Amino acid sequence: MINSAFSIEPYSTATGCGDFCHHVSLTTSDVFVVGDLTGHGNPAFEPVTREISEFCSAIKDPLNLIELANDCANIVRQHQLSVSLFIGRFDRQLPLLQYVSVGDLRALRLRQTTRKSLATQKASLGIHHPQQIKEFALKLNDKDRIVITSDGIRQLPPAGIEQVAACATPDECLKLLFSDYMNRDDDSVALVADYRTSNSAVMSQPSSPPARTPVSVVGNNTGASPPPEPTIPVGATHAVQSAVGAEISTPQPMSITNPTALEQTSEHQERYLNTVKDIKPRAQAWLSASDISNPRNALIYLFQALGLAQDTGVRLTSLCLELLDHGASDMDLFLEPTLLTLQFSCSKHLALQSVPLWRTGSLHYSNHHKCLQWQLTLVAGDQEQQEALVDLREMIKLDIDPQRYAQYKQDKDRDKLLAEQSKLALMGEMIGLIAHQWRQPLNELALQVQGVQLDFIDGLLTEETMNDFVTESLDSIKHMSQTIDDFRHFFREDKSVTTFDLKELADETLALQRSQLASQNITVEMQGENNQVQAVRAELKQVLMNLISNAKDALRDSTPPHVIQITTSGNNVEVWDSGGGMTDEVLAKAFEPYFTTKKHGEGTGLGLYMSRMIVEKNLRGSLELRNELRGSVRGLAVKITLPVAASE
Amino acid sequence: MRFPISSNTDIQSVLDQTHYLCQQHVTTEHIRIEVVTIVSELVYNIVKYTVGGVVSIEHCNGSFVINADDEGSGFKPSLSLALQEGFSTGNSLGLGIPSLIRLADELDLESSEQGTSIQIKKYIQ
Numbered sequence: 001m002i003n004s005a006f007s008i009e010p011y012s013t014a015t016g017c018g019d020f021c022h023h024v025s026l027t028t029s030d031v032f033v034v035g036d037l038t039g040h041g042n043p044a045f046e047p048v049t050r051e052i053s054e055f056c057s058a059i060k061d062p063l064n065l066i067e068l069a070n071d072c073a074n075i076v077r078q079h080q081l082s083v084s085l086f087i088g089r090f091d092r093q094l095p096l097l098q099y100v101s102v103g104d105l106r107a108l109r110l111r112q113t114t115r116k117s118l119a120t121q122k123a124s125l126g127i128h129h130p131q132q133i134k135e136f137a138l139k140l141n142d143k144d145r146i147v148i149t150s151d152g153i154r155q156l157p158p159a160g161i162e163q164v165a166a167c168a169t170p171d172e173c174l175k176l177l178f179s180d181y182m183n184r185d186d187d188s189v190a191l192v193a194d195y196r197t198s199n200s201a202v203m204s205q206p207s208s209p210p211a212r213t214p215v216s217v218v219g220n221n222t223g224a225s226p227p228p229e230p231t232i233p234v235g236a237t238h239a240v241q242s243a244v245g246a247e248i249s250t251p252q253p254m255s256i257t258n259p260t261a262l263e264q265t266s267e268h269q270e271r272y273l274n275t276v277k278d279i280k281p282r283a284q285a286w287l288s289a290s291d292i293s294n295p296r297n298a299l300i301y302l303f304q305a306l307g308l309a310q311d312t313g314v315r316l317t318s319l320c321l322e323l324l325d326h327g328a329s330d331m332d333l334f335l336e337p338t339l340l341t342l343q344f345s346c347s348k349h350l351a352l353q354s355v356p357l358w359r360t361g362s363l364h365y366s367n368h369h370k371c372l373q374w375q376l377t378l379v380a381g382d383q384e385q386q387e388a389l390v391d392l393r394e395m396i397k398l399d400i401d402p403q404r405y406a407q408y409k410q411d412k413d414r415d416k417l418l419a420e421q422s423k424l425a426l427m428g429e430m431i432g433l434i435a436h437q438w439r440q441p442l443n444e445l446a447l448q449v450q451g452v453q454l455d456f457i458d459g460l461l462t463e464e465t466m467n468d469f470v471t472e473s474l475d476s477i478k479h480m481s482q483t484i485d486d487f488r489h490f491f492r493e494d495k496s497v498t499t500f501d502l503k504e505l506a507d508e509t510l511a512l513q514r515s516q517l518a519s520q521n522i523t524v525e526m527q528g529e530n531n532q533v534q535a536v537r538a539e540l541k542q543v544l545m546n547l548i549s550n551a552k553d554a555l556r557d558s559t560p561p562h563v564i565q566i567t568t569s570g571n572n573v574e575v576w577d578s579g580g581g582m583t584d585e586v587l588a589k590a591f592e593p594y595f596t597t598k599k600h601g602e603g604t605g606l607g608l609y610m611s612r613m614i615v616e617k618n619l620r621g622s623l624e625l626r627n628e629l630r631g632s633v634r635g636l637a638v639k640i641t642l643p644v645a646a647s648e
Numbered sequence: 649m650r651f652p653i654s655s656n657t658d659i660q661s662v663l664d665q666t667h668y669l670c671q672q673h674v675t676t677e678h679i680r681i682e683v684v685t686i687v688s689e690l691v692y693n694i695v696k697y698t699v700g701g702v703v704s705i706e707h708c709n710g711s712f713v714i715n716a717d718d719e720g721s722g723f724k725p726s727l728s729l730a731l732q733e734g735f736s737t738g739n740s741l742g743l744g745i746p747s748l749i750r751l752a753d754e755l756d757l758e759s760s761e762q763g764t765s766i767q768i769k770k771y772i773q
Contacts, residue, residue, distance in 0.1 A: 029728075064726035066760075091731060094749050098727060119758060135727050137757035139749055300678040310681055317678075318750040401677060 002030060002090050004193035005170035009152065009178055011187045012041040018083075019150050019189035020049050022056040028093065031059060032191055033068075034086040036105060036150035037076065038124065040187045044079060051075050063089060065100045066133045073125035082126035086148050088193075093353060095140045095197065100133060106155065109138065110145040113165045115156075118146075142197040142325070147173065152188025154181045170194055197325045289324060289331035296321055298396040302333070305392045306340065306378060312360070319357050326350060328372075335393070337378075344372045415613065422610040426542065429549060436516045437483040441476035448473050500537050503530045503568045509544040510566065513552065521562055522555055528568035535619050535642050543611045543623075547575040547638050550607055554579030554636065561633065571621075571642040578635045581627035590625055615640055653691055653718075654700040662691050662703060673707050674772045682751050683712055683770055689748055690716040690766065698763075710773040711753070716766045722759045 010017030018037030023030065033056050037045050052075055059068065065087050076083045084103025091098065099118065101107055102125050107118035118138065123130035147164060156164060160181060167173040170192035177190045289295045299320055303313030320342065324331055328346035335341075344351070351365045351372035361376040395405040452469050455461040503526070510517075510524060517524055548564065554577050555562040563578040582590060586597055591612050608625075615623040621642040628637040649669065651662045666687045670680040687703065694701040698720030706713045723730045730745050749755055754769035 028732075061728075062726065063728040065728070066726075089728065094731060094746055096731065096749055096755075098731065119756070132760045132762055134758055134760040135722070136759075137727065137731075137755070139752055139755035297678065300681075311685055314678070314681055314685055314751070315747055318747065322750065 001196045002193050003170055003196065004032070004191065005174055006032075006034075006189065006191040007174045007178060009182060009188040010040075011152070011185065015046040016041040016043055017187045018042065018045045018049070019152065019187040020052060021189050021191050022053060024056055024059045026059070026061050026063070028061055029063070029089045029091050031063065031090075032086075032088045032148070032193070033059075033072070034088075034105060034148045034150075034189060034191050035072070036084045036103070036152075036187070036189065038082045038084075044081070048076060048079050048081060065089060065098065065135055069100045069102065069125065069133050073129060076126040077129075080127070082124040082128055084150070085125050088146070088148070090140075090193070090195070093357075095195070096137055097140055097146060097195075098135070098137045100135055102130060102133060104151055106147075106149050106151075106153075108147045108156075108161075109140075110147060110161065110165045111141060111143070113162050115161050140195045142195070144195045145170075145173075146191075146193045146195070147177075148189075148191040149177065150187065150189045152183050152186040153177050153190055154183055156181060288333075292396060295324065295331065297401065298333075301392060301395060301402060302335075302340075304402075306376075316358075319354065320344075323350065323354060323372075340376045340378060342374045344374075345370060346372055419610065419613070422607070425607075426546070433512060433516060434483060436519070437512075438480050440515065441479045445473055445476045448476070496536065497534055498537055499532050499534050501530050502533045502571075502573055503528060505537065505541060506544060506566050506568060506573060509541050509548065512545065513548055517548075517552055517564070520552065520556065521560075522552060523561070523563050525563065525565045527565060531568060531570060533571055533642050535621075539614050539618050540640070540642075543614050543619075543640065544573065544575070546607045546611045547640075550638075551575055551577035551579065551636075563633070563635075565630070571644060572639055574637055574639040576628060576630065576635050576637040578630070578633045581634050581636045582625070587625060587627070619643075649706070650702060650704040651691075652700070652702050653694045656695055659688075659691050659695060663688060666705060669705060669707065669712075673712075676772075679770070679772055683714075683772070686714060686748060686751050686768055686770060689744075690714065690768075694718045694720075701763075707772075710771060712770045712772055714768045714770065716768075717763065718765075719763045721761050722764055727757075727759060 004023070006021040006023070008017065008019050008021060010019070018040055020033075020035050022033045024033070025031075033052070035052065037048060039045075052072060055071060055075060068087055069085055072083065072085055072087075084105045086099060086101045086105045086107055088097055088099040088107075090096075097109075099107070101118060101120040102123050103120070104122075104124075105120070107120060109116045109118060119134075119136045121130050121134055145165065163176055163180075164173050167176060173192040174190055177192075178188065182188050292298045296317060299317040300313060303316055304310075308316070320331060323344050323346060327350050328344040330345045332343040333341070334343070347370065348365055348367065351363075354372065355363060358374060361374050364373045364375075365371070366373070391405070391409070395402065398405065398408065400408065448469055452461065452466075455465055506526065510526070514524070548566075551564045555564070558579045561578055565574075565576045567574045567576070590608050592609065612623045615621045619642060621640060624639050624641075626637055626639075628635060649665055651658065651665070653659075653662065663684060666684050667680075670683050674680045674683065687705065691703055694703070694716060698718040701716060701718030701720070703717075704715045731749075732746075748766070748768065751770070752768040753771045754767075756767045758765045
């Protein structure tokens with residue numbers, strides 16, 4: 001969008017003023033013709049400026065700026081005059097100023113407070129006509145300000161540039177230029193045009209072009225007036241595109257054959273509503289531009305993954321980003337197995353402008369929802385491709401490039417494998433524990449069975465001894481059954497967060513290993529108070545199990561006393577053993593997977609690694625190791641800190 | 649790096665060198681593609697529409713500055729038409745001047761019947 005204003009201040013009389021400025025609004029562009037006839041206060045200027053005004057009002061597409069400049073020069077030459085001339089064309093579809101500049105008009109582009117002088121040819125049209133008129137073009141950025149002045153306005157010093165750049169509107173700029181920088185000995189003209197990429201790429205135009213009046217006329221193009229309904233010849237433009245469309249590897253030809261396709265409301269509105277209603281449940285992936293930190297990357301990866309030719313992908317990406325830059329408030333993306341849908345919330349004006357740029361896919365516009373919908377039919381994907389699309393969604397969500405995503409997946413697969421290995425190792429240990437727990441009751445059971453047989457042989461088998469035998473045997477069996485239940489609960493896949501007592505959980509975990517600990521003459525001391533915490537119970541139990549098991553192993557080869565202290569406090573639980581602690585070297589590597597100091601076959605090197613993974617990733621807490629002296633005994637303390645519950 | 653362009657045989661070496669430059673300086677894949685697309689479009693335009701020209705690529709201050717100068721006769725029939733999507737692409741990549749404008753971060757163009765000069769700045773950081 002261009003917001004522009006211009007003003008002319010004659011040296012003496014209106015009819016003797018040789019400076020002029022005209023604004024011409026065309027379908028594809030807005031054109032400004034700014035000129036300064038050599039001299040001032042010359043009555044001969046009046047017919048020249050009138051002819052130029054008439055000439056400008058007849059300007060139409062297709063434009064050739066060099067020809068326009070030559071035609072102006074001819075008018076001036078017929079009156080034996082010469083002119084400095086700037087003809088600028090602001091394209092409505094591209095962020096571009098195309099221009100011809102001959103003579104001593106000053107043309108500046110202000111970008112924030114930096115200035116760039118626009119190229120100009122040092123000549124004068126008419127009498128000192130250049131051999132070749134050059135044409136220039138300059139890419140515009142959002143908020144660029146173009147300032148064109150004749151020599152009636154003095155060259156701006158750096159402070160003046162800052163002042164002009166700081167003006168909020170072109171009108172303010174004009175006031176500043178004419179009050180502070182106008183030469184009093186010449187005619188003056190100034191044009192200020194602000195380029196904006198917000199709202200629309202299209203220039204808003206005044207309802208009618210400002211009539212030129214030579215005395216202090218301000219031609220204002222504020223953008224407040226509604227733009228006229230665009231008259232883009234959809235069909236015609238498409239015909240041009242079709243000529244080159246065959247070169248591009250397009251999965252589907254452009255489906256717009258009716259020039260008024262986007263203008264029809266009821267039918268397409270209906271179609272649009274049905275489509276959107278049905279899309280989301282079907283879509284494998286859906287994203288909104290407002291949720292993506294880097295829509296450019298997301299689109300690039302998407303088009304790559306869909307197998308579009310690189311140049312097509314880049315072109316479509318540029319188009320989507322431009323729509324977002326130029327007024328589309330959001331973009332939603334739906335990916336189905338055989339259909340890609342992009343949906344832009346934008347004005348119909350902008351939607352119509354984009355029609356010739358898509359070249360592929362089909363377009364629909366909903367007047368009701370003010371949405372442009374572009375759909376591209378994809379070749380039906382096989383299972384592998386479907387998986388790739390699901391990966392793509394994850395990649396876009398994570399905002400990482402394909403290389404980093406491959407690494408991420410590799411790491412994720414490795415973590416999964418480690419988790420499985422760790423679980424297997426833990427199960428192996430469990431079986432060992434069950435075996436140990438069962439040895440004593442099995443032994444008792446064997447003794448009881450043998451006792452019954454001996455009593456029978458000796459004739460001592462009474463009803464009472466029989467009852468004792470049954471009761472004791474059932475106790476042993478019950479104990480064994482309880483052991484199995486304990487371990488089965490331990491392995492159950494309950495991942496829900498619950499509130500439970502931390503000390504009770506530590507007691508339960510300890511109970512599973514108590515007999516084994518006792519057999520190694522390890523004293524276990526429980527300390528601390530009962531505290532309610534919120535966490536995934538089974539996972540915390542698994543970690544505690546690991547830590548107690550590690551402590552037990554550390555004590556196996558150490559000198560007495562053999563003590564494990566388990567302390568609960570607030571959201572913390574700490575396991576300390578009197579096994580002598582770790583050397584600095586071992587401490588540094590303790591969390592690395594497959595690192596173990598145990599004898600071959602006794603440790604997997606996954607216990608601490610997995611414990612930390614579970615605490616940090618699943619429980620959102622932390623796990624730390626440190627050597628600690630308790631009394632005169634050196635040992636290793638492992639502390640789990642859980643996050644404070646939200647309700648606390 | 650400066651590459652005189654006069655025939656189809658020059659195209660591949662320019663694109664190879666551009667790829668090489670990109671590998672050295674550009675870490676982001678899509679920017680690499682865009683830089684190569686820009687150079688490709690400029691080179692193809694020179695080969696297709698002019699008797700010859702020069703393309704140069706410089707890396708400075710986190711940007712590539714790409715210059716393309718040719719000895720052609722400017723845009724025929726006019727630059728305004730060349731700016732219409734798809735108009736001047738002929739048998740090239742089908743991107744045309746409009747896409748160059750979109751892909752460029754900064755673009756300055758000067759054209760007359762004695763030749764065309766395009767300077768493009770592409771930020772790579």
